[in-house]
Amino acid sequence: xxxxxxxxxxxxxxxxxxxxxxxxxxxxxxxxxxxxxxxxxxxxxxxxxxxxxxxxxxxxxxxxxxxxxxxxxxxxxxxxxxxxxxxxxxxxxxxxxxxxxxxxxxxxxxx
Amino acid sequence: xxxxxxxxxxxxxxxxxxxxxxxxxxxxxxxxxxxxxxxxxxxxxxxxxxxxxxxxxxxxxxxxxxxxxxxxxxxxxxxxxxxxxxxxxxxxxxxxxxxxxxxxxxxxxxxxxxxx
Numbered sequence: 001x002x003x004x005x006x007x008x009x010x011x012x013x014x015x016x017x018x019x020x021x022x023x024x025x026x027x028x029x030x031x032x033x034x035x036x037x038x039x040x041x042x043x044x045x046x047x048x049x050x051x052x053x054x055x056x057x058x059x060x061x062x063x064x065x066x067x068x069x070x071x072x073x074x075x076x077x078x079x080x081x082x083x084x085x086x087x088x089x090x091x092x093x094x095x096x097x098x099x100x101x102x103x104x105x106x107x108x109x110x111x
Numbered sequence: 112x113x114x115x116x117x118x119x120x121x122x123x124x125x126x127x128x129x130x131x132x133x134x135x136x137x138x139x140x141x142x143x144x145x146x147x148x149x150x151x152x153x154x155x156x157x158x159x160x161x162x163x164x165x166x167x168x169x170x171x172x173x174x175x176x177x178x179x180x181x182x183x184x185x186x187x188x189x190x191x192x193x194x195x196x197x198x199x200x201x202x203x204x205x206x207x208x209x210x211x212x213x214x215x216x217x218x219x220x221x222x223x224x225x226x227x
Contacts, residue, residue: 043115043221044216
């Protein structure tokens with residue numbers, strides 16, 4: 001059964017680094033993991049994507065261990081405007097061929 | 112570059128009525144997705160089109176939901192008849208090519224449906 005699991009919520013303070021982990025079973029070697037950010041009354045917005053090791057862009061890093069059973073979104077030095085819901089999206093191939101979103105992690109950044 | 116457009120933004124109907132949502136993807140994008148997002152949950156894929164062909168509609172409740180993408184551009188999602196549990200945000204997204212292996216998707220603002 002293809003499934004993704006994320007923590008329901010997290011709290012942080014401005015300037016701190018935040019790490020959000022998504023667990024995903026049965027993921028194949030080349031299946032991508034993508035992270036999206038969603039604000040109230042808006043559609044999800046792309047943050048970062050990868051399928052192995054580490055990917056970094058101007059806003060985040062994505063860490064994927066060798067066993068690929070999880071991935072971690074890292075947000076450096078968060079600000080109040082990073083308060084949002086963060087979703088991992090995994091494409092499960094290998095017979096499933098399913099796009100599965102996690103339930104989302106609600107991040108609250110405090111002053 | 113214009114983003115994904117959806118209309119209407121809000122809709123209130125009574126149960127057993129019909130409703131339709133419209134989506135205009137980013138120009139040139141081959142793949143179009145419809146998702147249902149119930150309050151407090153992650154989006155659930157209802158149907159994925161590549162051009163005007165269906166790639167995946169395994170989670171579309173076909174007894175009441177239908178979708179089409181004529182000419183491989185705009186798309187319409189219809190619910191007939193609506194049930195209370197259909198209350199949700201309906202998100203449309205598009206991606207440039209085949210959508211394979213989780214290609215980056217670009218989402219519209221969504222249509223919020225309330226069924227009374």
